[in-house]
Amino acid sequence: MKHTLIAALSLMLASPVLAGGHAATGDAVAGEAVFGKQCVACHLVVNDDGEKLAGRNGKSGPNLYNIAGAGAGMVEDYRYGKSMCDRWC
Numbered sequence: 001m002k003h004t005l006i007a008a009l010s011l012m013l014a015s016p017v018l019a020g021g022h023a024a025t026g027d028a029v030a031g032e033a034v035f036g037k038q039c040v041a042c043h044l045v046v047n048d049d050g051e052k053l054a055g056r057n058g059k060s061g062p063n064l065y066n067i068a069g070a071g072a073g074m075v076e077d078y079r080y081g082k083s084m085c086d087r088w089c
């Protein structure tokens, strides 16, 4: 039930972007630079085939592959913190 609500909310939030005909907008080059400075210590980006697309060894945070538009707290196999789970998991 909670997940359905979250999914519906994320769809509503994503719809202006999707209506524009783009799955994602933004500056991938700039994003990669920011990721490399600010996120790499804790996050990896690993696709469904297990290929590492970005990151080094940071695993304290969840895998961020396909995270844009996903509901909060939905990464499988990641043990979210209690305050996160109380609200989203």
Ligand code: HEC
Pocket (backbone or CB within 6 Å): 034, 035, 038, 039, 040, 041, 042, 043, 060, 061, 062, 064, 067, 071, 072, 073, 074, 075, 079, 080, 081, 082, 083, 084, 085
């Ligand atoms: C110091 C470590 C650390 C850094 C640096 C960090 N994160 Fe995280 N991030 C985490 C942890 C740990 C969680 C999970 C929190 C929880 O379970 O309560 C998280 C959660 C997230 C989530 C939510 C995932 C979900 O499934 O709901 C997103 C999105 C995210 N981080 C993006 C980023 C981005 C983008 C950056 C860089 C700008 C970043 N994080 C930097 C540790 C970090």
